Amino acid sequence: MSSTTVNGCMKQVTGGSVHTPAGFKATGLHTKVKRKRKDLGVIVCDEAASAAAVYTLNQIQAAPLAVTKESIAAGGTLRAVVVNSGQANACTGKAGMEDAYEMQKKTADTFGLSPLDVAVASTGTIGDRIKMDKILPGIKEMKPEAEASGSDAFAESILTTDTGTKQTCYVTEIDGKAVHIGGVAKGSGMIHPNMATMLGFVTTDANIAPEHLQQALSEITDRTFNRITIDGDTSTNDMVLTLASGKAGNEPLHEDHPDWIPFIQALQSVCEELSKQIARDGEGATKLIEVQVHGAPSDEDAGKIAKQIVGSDLLKTAVYGTDGNWGRIICAIGYSGVTIDPDTIDISIGPHSTLLNSEPVDFSEEAVTNHLKQDEVFIAVNLNLGNGNGKAWGCDLTYDYVRINAGYRT
Template sequence: MIKENKSGVTFPKGFKAAGVKAGIKKSGNPDLAVIISETDAVAAGTFTQNKVAAAPVYVSKKVISTGTATAIVTNSGCANACTGQQGLNDANKTTQIAARELNINPNDVIVASTGVIGVTLPMEKIESGIKNAVAALSSTGSESAANAIITTDTYIKSLTTTIEINGKEVRIGAIAKGAGMIQPNMATMLCFITTDANIDQVRLQLALSSIVEKSFNMISVDGDMSTNDMVVILANGQAGNDKIIKNDENFQLFYNALSELCTQMAQKVAADGEGATKFITINIHNAKNFKEAKKAGMSVANSPLVKTAFFGEDPNWGRVLCAVGYSGVDIDPDKTTVKFGNILIYANGTGIQFDKEKLHKVMSEHDITIDIDINMGKTNATVWSCDLSYEYVKINGEYHT
């Protein structure tokens, strides 16, 4: 069972964390976090597919390619993106500072940044912040770390779960940030996951890559892909279960637990979209394949007309059908049906008469489900999104250096 638990990344055995105020954010809020495994850990990660990737993405990809990592250092308030060679130098220097303070190898330090693009890291503040965070590392420090990574989020996102493998309790914990520039693959999103599972790196990467595709890569707030996204997991083996080295029953147990945690975290990110007043679940039914199902769902999720209609509580089903129609997937309007909640809106090529009072009640709720049956195959997919409000424009109109 997934729990909203503030212990997050320090819930599994052998992990510590801390978040501090380094002075990077103009607000003076916490802005630098360190997460560390007390013992060697295998590591896996997925990263933004934006061709304009931030410096920490390049550095952390190299760390992940080694298969191991011990620590994560992340800052908010400055993305260190579009900063050229200086940005890469600063990201590498961050690993070196952290390695020195933690007495580990720089190649075992993952770095991440989020915030304003085109601004170089204030390295004196980064160094001071790392020193302070390392001094504050604690087995109860996850909440402070979660606070240090958020930007326009309205609350911290922290989840945990427990499973049993070979009679051993295996724990998984995570923290995440993300509220705007949310469009796979992935989003302006950082997610750090820890586990004490004993699992080899190949299985860990296999699980994470597959799970991200159907969780974090299925959310959209505004259709913009960030430069800094990453989902990273560290596994230190302290649970003591027999090592998972093949795709057996134990791997499936771990996979299912991690999948559920990532799915719920992805939903939290979408629900906390900048200025959001609605959380919208878009179910695509009976598409030809997963690629087409996702494409149709994302087309609806990214439509400004759909998103503003839900903000205004306007049952304009034509906007939904229109978005599916231009998505590029193979559909036949006469075979397609659309439901808002449990109310059938469109079928047999035409709109359906519906109870306006009941539909308005559906539209006025915070959680709204759209079901679109394409009837062209047997594959389903779910995309999570939110509405587009006046507040979104205000937040992003004022988001500057």
């Protein structure tokens, strides 16, 4: 397993994922809930792992979220997470809660754990109960492994309309020890997080208490998973769950630890990479769009404007059609809710300036069109008001998005 230096001592681990941090194993299998793809997965830690999570803010929340919140609240640690795809177990009433608890108990029994050691997650069609006659025997058959094949199987098992798996891993140095952070996610549609409308699972061998892990995850979620949008819909099931085994042997991490910043940078790199993979894989998408906003009154304002721009259906369709219509960008800035000066705005599409101090700039339509034909499209805005910076990611809006969602249940 090789690594690439990204920022000082931080490196991206080629082929790394949730199995890479010490103490973790994973797997996934096909129970026939779905026709072909794997549909059941598990991550298991050798010992009690510090746990932290962020959840969808949709007021309608699926049964597995309630079960997971209860488990984490019981002691701040977990040993396993079990995930099914195909049925969301959302809006399924008391029976759905019973199913989620039964999945938790079967997983605990299979791996010799307490039920409160187990988190539960589900994704798929809302209103459908889980096919427990397939899932429960599948849980008993799962054999997690600390190999890439285990992470690959898990990553496949959580997919719905995704076109491929989403995994990454970074390593950094804490107290002279190598600390790994690996992640896997799913998400392709119903992506407009306020937390994160997707499923994400992050493992690390860092030694960090649950409350400090929660602090780090909440802070980073606002800058990564909360900055992606595909279609403006926020789902009912979704969360990011982080587990820390402590096996790296570093001194306990906290905000005053001298290596807190390197840890935060590595965790943010994992979450940002997963966020970009989700945005790139938006339903029907052909392009990843990254919007960078500078010169805002605050970082929060910059992030809000960036997400407003990348979430604009008019902008998304213009990118699909390779139309350099910067008017759609400035329009989104204007209705973002952030206080701006309408006379000081700069806009660039790729390297090409289109607006300077809110005055149109002559530019080559052909050059801008050529940039919009690329797989990755970059839009930069400078409000020239302050020191706030922020980024957001999304994708173009295509005919295929309508096709995929018009036939989602068929």
